[in-house]
Amino acid sequence: MKLKYTITLILTITLLSASLPADILAKKPQSYEDVKLPKLKWQIPEYSEFKIDNGIEGLVVEDDEIPMVYYTIVFPAPPDPQDKVGLAEMTAWTLRNGGSTNIHADSLNDIIEFEAAWIGIWNDQEQMRISGYGHKDDLAFLLGLTRELIQHPAYPEDKIELKRSTMLENIRRKYDRPNGIAHREIEKLIYPNHPWGRETSEATVNAIQRDDLIAYHNLVINFSDAVIGFSGNIRKDDAKLLSDKYFGDFKSNKGSIAVLPPVGDQAETGVYYFKKDVSQAFVTVGHQTIDYYDPQRIAAELMNYILGSGFGSRLTKRIRVDEGLSYSVWSGLWTPVPVKGEFRASAATRLDQAGRTLALMKSVIAEYAENGPTEEEFNEAQKKYVNSYVWKYEDSADILYRLTYLKWRGLPLDTPQRDLDAYQNLKIEDVRKAAKELLQPDNLVIVVVGDEEKMDRPLADFGKVHELKKDEG
Amino acid sequence: MNELEQVAIRMKEIQIALKSWRYEMFDEYATKIKAELPQELREEIGADEAAGWRAVLKQLPYNTNGLPEEWTNKIWLLEDREYQYWTMYRELLEQRAQMAELIIKQREYVNQAALEKIYDTHGSQRFNAFTSYDQTTYMVGLPSNCLELWMYIESDRFQNPVFREFYSEKDVVIEEKEMYANQPGSIIYNTFMKTAYDAHPYGKPILGWMSDIELTLRTDMEEHFKRFYAPNNCQLTIVGDVDTKKVFKLAEQYFKSWQPSQVADEMTVVEPEQNGERRVVIEYDAEPRLMIGYHVPVEPHPDAYTLSMISSILSGGRTTRFYKSIFDKQGLTASAPGAWRGPGDRYPNLFIINATPKSPHTTAVVEEAILSEIEKLKDESVTDRELERVRNQLSMQKIQRLGSNRWLAFALNGAYVDRGDLHSISDDFDRLMSVTPEDIQRVASKYFTKKNRTVALMVKPTEVADATELETGESE
Numbered sequence: 026m027k028l029k030y031t032i033t034l035i036l037t038i039t040l041l042s043a044s045l046p047a048d049i050l051a052k053k054p055q056s057y058e059d060v061k062l063p064k065l066k067w068q069i070p071e072y073s074e075f076k077i078d079n080g081i082e083g084l085v086v087e088d089d090e091i092p093m094v095y096y097t098i099v100f101p102a103p104p105d106p107q108d109k110v111g112l113a114e115m116t117a118w119t120l121r122n123g124g125s126t127n128i129h130a131d132s133l134n135d136i137i138e139f140e141a142a143w144i145g146i147w148n149d150q151e152q153m154r155i156s157g158y159g160h161k162d163d164l165a166f167l168l169g170l171t172r173e174l175i176q177h178p179a180y181p182e183d184k185i186e187l188k189r190s191t192m193l194e195n196i197r198r199k200y201d202r203p204n205g206i207a208h209r210e211i212e213k214l215i216y217p218n219h220p221w222g223r224e225t226s227e228a229t230v231n232a233i234q235r236d237d238l239i240a241y242h243n244l245v246i247n248f249s250d251a252v253i254g255f256s257g258n259i260r261k262d263d264a265k266l267l268s269d270k271y272f273g274d275f276k277s278n279k280g281s282i283a284v285l286p287p288v289g290d291q292a293e294t295g296v297y298y299f300k301k302d303v304s305q306a307f308v309t310v311g312h313q314t315i316d317y318y319d320p321q322r323i324a325a326e327l328m329n330y331i332l333g334s335g336f337g338s339r340l341t342k343r344i345r346v347d348e349g350l351s352y353s354v355w356s357g358l359w360t361p362v363p364v365k366g367e368f369r370a371s372a373a374t375r376l377d378q379a380g381r382t383l384a385l386m387k388s389v390i391a392e393y394a395e396n397g398p399t400e401e402e403f404n405e406a407q408k409k410y411v412n413s414y415v416w417k418y419e420d421s422a423d424i425l426y427r428l429t430y431l432k433w434r435g436l437p438l439d440t441p442q443r444d445l446d447a448y449q450n451l452k453i454e455d456v457r458k459a460a461k462e463l464l465q466p467d468n469l470v471i472v473v474v475g476d477e478e479k480m481d482r483p484l485a486d487f488g489k490v491h492e493l494k495k496d497e498g
Numbered sequence: 499m500n501e502l503e504q505v506a507i508r509m510k511e512i513q514i515a516l517k518s519w520r521y522e523m524f525d526e527y528a529t530k531i532k533a534e535l536p537q538e539l540r541e542e543i544g545a546d547e548a549a550g551w552r553a554v555l556k557q558l559p560y561n562t563n564g565l566p567e568e569w570t571n572k573i574w575l576l577e578d579r580e581y582q583y584w585t586m587y588r589e590l591l592e593q594r595a596q597m598a599e600l601i602i603k604q605r606e607y608v609n610q611a612a613l614e615k616i617y618d619t620h621g622s623q624r625f626n627a628f629t630s631y632d633q634t635t636y637m638v639g640l641p642s643n644c645l646e647l648w649m650y651i652e653s654d655r656f657q658n659p660v661f662r663e664f665y666s667e668k669d670v671v672i673e674e675k676e677m678y679a680n681q682p683g684s685i686i687y688n689t690f691m692k693t694a695y696d697a698h699p700y701g702k703p704i705l706g707w708m709s710d711i712e713l714t715l716r717t718d719m720e721e722h723f724k725r726f727y728a729p730n731n732c733q734l735t736i737v738g739d740v741d742t743k744k745v746f747k748l749a750e751q752y753f754k755s756w757q758p759s760q761v762a763d764e765m766t767v768v769e770p771e772q773n774g775e776r777r778v779v780i781e782y783d784a785e786p787r788l789m790i791g792y793h794v795p796v797e798p799h800p801d802a803y804t805l806s807m808i809s810s811i812l813s814g815g816r817t818t819r820f821y822k823s824i825f826d827k828q829g830l831t832a833s834a835p836g837a838w839r840g841p842g843d844r845y846p847n848l849f850i851i852n853a854t855p856k857s858p859h860t861t862a863v864v865e866e867a868i869l870s871e872i873e874k875l876k877d878e879s880v881t882d883r884e885l886e887r888v889r890n891q892l893s894m895q896k897i898q899r900l901g902s903n904r905w906l907a908f909a910l911n912g913a914y915v916d917r918g919d920l921h922s923i924s925d926d927f928d929r930l931m932s933v934t935p936e937d938i939q940r941v942a943s944k945y946f947t948k949k950n951r952t953v954a955l956m957v958k959p960t961e962v963a964d965a966t967e968l969e970t971g972e973s974e
Contacts, residue, residue, distance in 0.1 A: 053751060053752060060647050061646070065642070093897065131822070134817050138817040138891070139890060141894035187826065197785055198784070198832070201785055305677060335618065336614040336625075337611040337614050337618065342611065346610055346611070347666065348547065349665070349670050350669070352673040377532070380540070381544075381545050385545035405615055405619050408619040409619055412620055413621035416621070480533060486540060
């Protein structure tokens with residue numbers, strides 16, 4: 026792959042030294058609208074697919090610009106058990122940092138970093154991802170090490186304890202930053218009793234044993250539904266050959282991986298207050314919303330963009346630009362694949378104007394829900410989405426990541442193209458409908474971190490106040 | 499809008515006349531009154547700032563006799579001869595209300611976020627600007643067909659700006675500063691920097707002090723703009739799918755009329771040599787942190803390359819010394835300590851180390867472990883394999899970065915600002931690759947001395963005594 030807009034040259038202009046004959050100088054246009062721009066030519070880059078006998082599906086995005094290769098393997102994974110929150114994180118970390126029964130962790134790190142390469146293992150509540158990056162000549166070497174790790178992991182006690190103590194320290198530090206507190210608390214309120222609304226605690230981290238890690242590993246490292254992808258300086262045939270060589274003999278058994286449970290009702294509307302001695306209040310509001318499969322997904326995305334993303338958005342205009350109340354104010358709307366999504370809006374502001382900010386935030390959301398965007402706002406947002414689509418294809422590793430995600434989810438690989446068409450076909454009525462139906466200004470869960478005594482309005486003005494406390498211990 | 503500027507000037511005069519302590523006391527009282535307004539009134543005022551201040555003014559007594567008893571009894575500043583100050587403070591609140599109204603009125607003349615919208619609708623990415631210690635940078639990513647649009651807009655905004663929304667944006671900057679003021683990492687960093695530097699502006703926060711921000715006028719900013727935002731103090735960098743000849747032609751066409759200013763390299767302050775270890779303890783209700791720094795030179799000073807090499811030997815991967823020894827083997831910290839140079843690259847800077855102790859280990863124990871790694875650099879030669887590894891990583895990083903247009907643009911701008919020489923990018927790389935084990939021992943011994951060291955500790959107010967008693971050596 027060689028995209029038209031990747032680097033073809035580098036140049037800098039030091040203005041003092043720029044001097045060209047005057048006769049080539051054309052006249053400046055009167056307005057930016059008179060500047061004639063050539064048509065942008067680009068197309069969605071190609072990718073290829075392969076499959077190996079034990080069920081692994083593969084994807085390749087070729088890009089020869091630099092002699093590097095990136096690869097990633099996705100394994101579907103279950104959410105953490107309620108009494109062992111942190112299990113997936115501890116497993117992923119110890120798998121990467123614990124070495125194998127044949128190669129000590131220190132030697133493993135030494136040989137990887139000496140080659141200036143990288144292997145990373147990462148998880149969330151639905152997947153474990155093993156990725157690697159390095160010079161193309163080191164690819165077989167990295168895949169070999171990856172195989173060694175997943176086939177003969179050591180999970181040594183000392184590394185498990187190191188990870189455990191690190192996780193406990195992070196729990197100890199979780200009340201240090203006001204925005205961190207606000208984000209965690211609102212997740213718990215929007216996804217109550219759900220893996221997405223849970224957090225690690227001293228008890229859950231201490232409950233995890235080595236056997237749990239090994240059981241988790243054996244369940245997750247299963248190639249029946251795994252997806253492998255390569256991007257960079259590699260040919261599709263080599264990708265298939267190497268995948269087969271290093272992972273083709275792993276047995277696949279259709280294991281049953283628990284999926285995320287559905288989401289119950291969010292916490293009751295009202296103000297959830299965490300008292301902290303800071304000079305700036307952190308305010309975040311939110312409620313549940315649609316999932317990925319909802320027909321309004323694309324309209325909802327654009328609807329939220331107009332409300333709360335970018336300098337031109339409603340929230341930024343009213344709260345930051347007009348009133349100067351906050352440095353950063355935004356809204357977000359997530360439509361995840363597996364369960365219900367989330368709408369959120371946040372701002373940080375001085376304590377003595379926190380009430381004013383919250384009142385304004387609520388009224389901006391309510392007004393927008395009622396009337397939706399103006400023609401101008403809609404047209405600008407639609408153009409922005411369509412014209413900036415090219416950036417989604419700037420980096421081959423990003424493209425690959427997206428493709429492996431779609432493959433793992435069982436979604437069509439041409440989803441980006443379909444989405445682009447959907448953005449192009451969107452009408453303002455669709456976005457108005459989304460604003461009206463999806464935003465719930467009267468059903469907000471409001472989290473405030475700060476000191477109410479120093480605020481300009483009592484929090485009870487915004488609903489029933491529930492006080493949040495630090496965890497015991 | 500001159501009316502707005504006049505109100506701002508008057509507010510500044512009053513605020514200076516009141517002196518900060520008196521101003522703060524009055525303001526605290528007014529804020530309390532504001533929070534205690536009847537609920538119906540609060541609902542009615544809503545987000546109307548001017549109405550809010552006027553409502554407070556109505557509740558405030560006209561003269562000091564009407565103030566609460568605890569004030570009149572205790573505070574000598576409310577005696578007759580101070581009466582004028584109270585009147586002035588009331589005037590300040592009225593001015594605040596007026597300012598809020600004028601800001602609203604001003605919006606009639608402003609096409610808000612117009613620039614953003616033009617770029618946005620053309621498919622821009624990462625349209626933003628930042629101020630660092632060494633440079634101010636304006637950036638945007640655009641599809642390659644928008645080259646001339648970029649020329650038009652950028653040449654226009656730097657030659658013909660109108661600063662319409664200064665005062666509401668100033669409030670935003672105050673909020674930005676407040677945001678950092680509540681982040682433990684940022685608190686220790688600022689205190690560490692101002693402790694390490696006596697004279698050089700690297701010791702001052704980029705956003706300045708809160709009182710500076712509050713009292714800055716639009717006219718002050720215009721002065722700054724005229725001097726520093728000039729073609730003779732600027733480099734345009736474009737990386738991507740464009741035609742060189744066309745770029746030069748368009749740059750000439752659009753930017754030629756931009757007039758140079760009198761700006762020169764005005765930063766002449768040289769930091770005097772440090773004459774003894776500096777140690778500062780910050781009491782803050784957060785888990786402990788520490789920072790250690792040494793004054794060091796910057797490129798092209800030959801020792802600077804060695805210092806870069808040292809930072810890569812100490813931190814940045816799983817095989818570095820800090821990771822292996824302090825985080826992994828000894829288990830003293832929540833993550834591997836970091837080592838880098840900052841806060842800028844243009845003037846002599848600091849070799850900085852930061853760490854977050856893992857309970858029950860104290861800052862003292864972690865400091866000791868870090869210092870022992872530093873001593874090892876002086877006493878023992880680094881191994882060839884360590885040095886070889888860092889060289890391999892630096893070479894690979896160089897290749898990798900070539901894949902990013904944005905990184906190239908930043909690197910070229912940095913080379914212009916820091917060195918005035920674009921070739922420095924490749925020269926620096928060659929010099930870095932030729933650092934030897936002997937260089938490392940020599941440079942470590944030269945700069946990593948107690949006399950040249952600054953240490954900042956952040957501890958909970960209840961644990962200050964433990965943290966400051968370094969010599970007891972009790973850790974657990």
